Amino acid sequence: MKRRQFLALGAVISSFISAWPAKLLGVWSEESFQQCSLKQSFINAFGTSDPVRSEALTIVAPPVAADSSAVPVEVHSSLRGDQLYLFVEKNLTPLVFKCTLHGGALPFFSLNIKMKESSALYAVVRDGGKYFMASVQVEVVAQAC
Amino acid sequence: MSSTLRIIAREENGTVLAKVIIPHPNESGTRKDEQGNIVSAYFIREGSVKVNGATLLDIELGPSVSKDPFLQFRFTGKKGDRLEVSFLDNRNGHFVADAVVL
Numbered sequence: 141m142k143r144r145q146f147l148a149l150g151a152v153i154s155s156f157i158s159a160w161p162a163k164l165l166g167v168w169s170e171e172s173f174q175q176c177s178l179k180q181s182f183i184n185a186f187g188t189s190d191p192v193r194s195e196a197l198t199i200v201a202p203p204v205a206a207d208s209s210a211v212p213v214e215v216h217s218s219l220r221g222d223q224l225y226l227f228v229e230k231n232l233t234p235l236v237f238k239c240t241l242h243g244g245a246l247p248f249f250s251l252n253i254k255m256k257e258s259s260a261l262y263a264v265v266r267d268g269g270k271y272f273m274a275s276v277q278v279e280v281v282a283q284a285c
Numbered sequence: 286m287s288s289t290l291r292i293i294a295r296e297e298n299g300t301v302l303a304k305v306i307i308p309h310p311n312e313s314g315t316r317k318d319e320q321g322n323i324v325s326a327y328f329i330r331e332g333s334v335k336v337n338g339a340t341l342l343d344i345e346l347g348p349s350v351s352k353d354p355f356l357q358f359r360f361t362g363k364k365g366d367r368l369e370v371s372f373l374d375n376r377n378g379h380f381v382a383d384a385v386v387l
Contacts, residue, residue, distance in 0.1 A: 239344050249362060
C-alpha cells in the first residue's frame with residue numbers, strides 16, 4: 141500500500157470513529173428543548189397543550205428549595221407508561237428531561253435540576269398513547285450567604 | 286472533581302436501583318460570569334442505558350439539569366446483570382461506563 145493511500149484510508153476511518161457517537165444516539169430534539177412558554181413546550185414535546193391531570197403520577201420535590209442550582213426531583217408513576225417528561229414552568233427552557241422506557245424499565249426517574257425562580261414543576265407520563273400530568277409547586281429562597 | 290462517570294446499581298426484591306453521576310460543568314448557556322459575559326452552553330444532551338445489550342432507557346436532557354448530573358432510575362433485573370451507560374454532550378463529548386448489578 142502506498143503512503144498516500146494509507147493516509148487517505150486513515151482519514152476515512154478516523155472520520156467514522158469521530159462521527160459514530162453522534163450517529164449512534166442523535167435523538168436530541170432541538171425543538172423540544174427551545175426557550176418558550178410551558179404550553180408551547182408541551183406542544184413541541186408531545187403535540188398537545190393540555191394533558192389529563194392524574195393521581196397516578198407523583199413528583200417528589202422539596203416544597204422549599206434552599207439551593208436553586210440543585211433541586212432534587214423524583215418522578216414516579218403507578219401507570220406503566222413508556223415515556224416520562226419533566227417541565228419547570230418558569231425556566232427559560234421548560235423541558236428538563238424526556239425519558240423513553242424500554243423492556244424492564246420502571247417508570248421512575250430522579251435527578252437534580254436548576255431552577256431560575258419559584259415555579260411549578262410538571263411531570264408528564266405517556267401511557268397507551270395518552271398523556272397524563274401532575275404538578276407541584278417549589279419555592280426557591282434567595283441563597284443566604 | 287473526579288473526571289470519570291460513576292455508576293452503581295443494586296438489586297433488592299427483583300428491582301434494581303441504579304445511580305449515575307456524570308462529572309460535567311453542565312452550563313445552560315444563559316448564566317453570566319462575574320464580568321457579565323454569558324457562559325456558553327455546555328451540557329449533557331443525550332444518554333442511553335442498556336442492560337445485557339438491550340436498550341433500557343433513551344434519555345434526552347435539557348440545559349436545566351444541575352452541574353455534575355446525578356441520575357437515578359429503576360428497572361426489573363437481577364444480580365449480575367450488565368449495565369452500560371453512555372452520554373453525549375452538545376460538544377460531542379462522549380461519556381461511557383459499565384457496571385454489574387450488585
